[in-house]
Amino acid sequence: MKRWGLMGLLALAACGPDDSSDKGAQSQVCPNIIAGSLSEPVETRSVHSPLVGDDGRQRVIIRYKDALAVRAASRVEQVGGQVTATFRSTPAVAARLTPQEQRALLAGDPTVERIELDQEWRALAPATAPASSFLSSALQGVTARELSAGLRKVQANEVWDWDGDGLPDPGRPTGAGVRLCVVDSGLDLEHPELRDAVVAGRDLLEDDDTPSDFSSGHGWGTGHGTHVAGIIAARPGQGGLGAPYVESTGVMGVAPGVELIIARVLDLHGRTHMSFVLAAVEYCAEQGAKVISLSLGGGAPTRTAFEVFEAAHAQGILVVAAAGNSGSQVVDYPASDPHVLAVGAVDAQDRRASFSSGGSQLGLMAPGVDVLSTFPRGQGAFSTVDVRGTQPLSRSLLYGPIQNKWGKLVDCGGGESLDSCQGSTCSGFVAYVRQGEVPTDIAMVNVMKQGARAVIFGNSRPEGGVDILAMPRRGQWVPAVTITQAGGTVLHRMQGALARLSMSAADYAYMSGTSMAAPYVSGVAALLFSARPSAKPDQVKHALLSSAKDLGPSGFDEGHGHGLVQARHALEVLTQVP
Incomplete structure (x- = not known):
């Protein structure tokens, strides 16, 4: 499953000889560049991520054989555990226990049915989006009203x-x-x-x-x-x-x-x-x-x-x-x-x-x-890329710096190495990177260490995907955007031209x-x-499923379910229910 993107890269500081001239293809980096995400301090994790504890306890679900939730909670506390939730609709409690002593004591309780780990779940976004759809939906945008x-x-x-x-x-x-x-x-x-x-x-x-x-x-x-x-x-x-x-x-x-x-x-x-x-x-x-x-x-x-x-x-x-x-x-x-x-x-x-x-x-x-x-207010950003008057559709990377940058457009390939930017300069440039050849975080670090003050990610994959990516919130990064495959084809012909990235803070995001x-x-x-x-839940569900716009093979299929949800048609079905 695709997750939240560019996480966990340690800070990388590069020290090398001072060279503000064009380096060409050299395995050499600019001096005093810090690039990458910083590892999160332990105190930040413990205070602002209540999911992580520093006392060695595990998060578990304790199921009981019958609905004795009150007694169950007191028993957990008697052995030194901490109850974090008592459920009303099932005979179970959530708790934090030491994996050996406290869990072993409760496992021997005759009223306990089983003890299982409290699973970690996550948000399910963002994800890779097809470039043609990216372009089409953006052009439609928000209409009047x-x-x-x-x-x-x-x-x-x-x-x-x-x-x-x-x-x-x-x-x-x-x-x-x-x-x-x-x-x-x-x-x-x-x-x-x-x-x-x-x-x-x-x-x-x-x-x-x-x-x-x-x-x-x-x-x-x-x-x-x-x-x-x-x-x-x-x-x-x-x-x-x-x-x-x-x-x-x-x-x-x-x-x-x-x-x-x-x-x-x-x-x-x-x-x-x-x-x-x-x-x-x-x-x-x-x-x-x-x-x-x-x-x-x-x-x-x-x-x-x-x-x-x-x-x-x-x-x-x-x-x-x-x-x-x-x-x-x-x-x-x-x-x-x-x-x-x-x-x-x-x-x-x-x-x-x-x-x-x-x-x-x-x-x-x-x-x-x-x-x-x-x-969140001011945390989104809208971007404009301009090269010789050409403005390909772009999306700023979520959580990245909201800044305006300009410089010579330099081909950095896939950003796969410290000599990938042909004609780079430590005085600054805008890196054009073919996204997807190496992990985006690695590509960002590599081109930043060669002097990039901004990054444009173009797409070269045959299927034309484009990532609306997320940057780590801690660390040193430069502004970055993604563009469609079509836009990348155009910009690839403009290497060496002046490129401008303009970003404006927004209360919205894609x-x-x-x-x-x-x-x-x-x-x-x-x-x-x-x-x-x-209406009952099953009646509403039936109305939604039976009125959906069929997609893919006729009828239900495992790729599209019952089809695209249609509000007006669903309401028409529901109004016919006795």
Whole structure:
């Protein structure tokens, strides 16, 4: 599965002879260059990643033979363990135990059915996106009145905008009256597009009621939850920083009237454990959610998880989850759970994205390539590349420096070595790198040590993929962008010309992944519950599946499920249910 990208490279400091002239092809680096991500201090991990402990304890799930949760918790504490969650819908607790003494003592308890490791799960974005789709979706962009190509593709506006003016019509289903729970990395709670949408929230990691994706002294997390929430619920006419790339009124969510419940379970690096997610599902149910949106996963099915999702379904909740970004024919858990609706990703041409996982449990498809949505304020960036008046479509790398740079465009091949940049100079240049030949982090370090002050990643792979990548948040980097294969072909002919990279901070960002597809379906489900508050989860699910736009082979297939979710058609099916 593709993960969050360029992580874990140690800081590399290069010291060499002072040489500010063109070096040509020499295995020599510029002096005093520091390039790469810095390893994260232990104190940062322990304080701001509650998933990691320094006392040698393991995170486990303890299942009991019957529903004696109160007694179970006291027994864990008696042996010196720490209970982190007590589940209501299954006879189990989450705990932290020493792997030898405390776990051994509890394993011998006759009331204990089994003890298993508390699985690590992760956010499911970003991912590789096909270049042709990248170009097409970007050109469509956000149209008048904030209607994105993805929103129109799933027919959301056809449910609440009958007069075609781009705004929700009075009395039409917008998600109003429906609570939808986003279980993710938390939120930029002051984002202008979302601050009026949140009605309840819980930080399961920090055990408080402020589910923010920001940590004082350590900055923003991944922004993943803010992006997901915007796809679902961005409010009309509440635009943030993004001009001229985004309309001044911003973007609009699939269900612009829905009430959001925010449950933070992902840490600053997009990681969590199964117990936090299951506890969040129970919290969502407590708060009256009708839909739960999960853009995370990575574990294996367990009886504990099965029973928690089964209970949520019994309480009238539809749980929607991302199918996974491995590109395999196996849907990730928990999307593969029988009580969860799995969602894969399509591009702007309704083709299955190359990264999107499939399989027999796949339910629906939704837009998941180059999706524009909300992002923590000022942490997103829009980029422009200009070489001799040519401006190929570009995307800035997430979390990279937001700076303007210029210099001679130098061919650095794949950035595979310290002599890959032909005609480089320590006085600075813009590196053109064919992305994908070596890991992107290594390529970045290699060209930076040769004097690059900015990097343009072009794509040379036959299938034309382009990565919307993420930079490590700690370390020394230069601004970097990715461009399409077509743009790379043009720039490759302009080596030696003056290249300019311009970046502007934004409250929005582009991402790709099934993480982006799942919230489209979650939002459509909220529209259906808004139109039919008495509907059962199975009725809404049936309406979604039976009305989907067929893709690929006729009927259900493991690559596309039942097809592309269609909000208006699904509502028509639901209204016919007795």
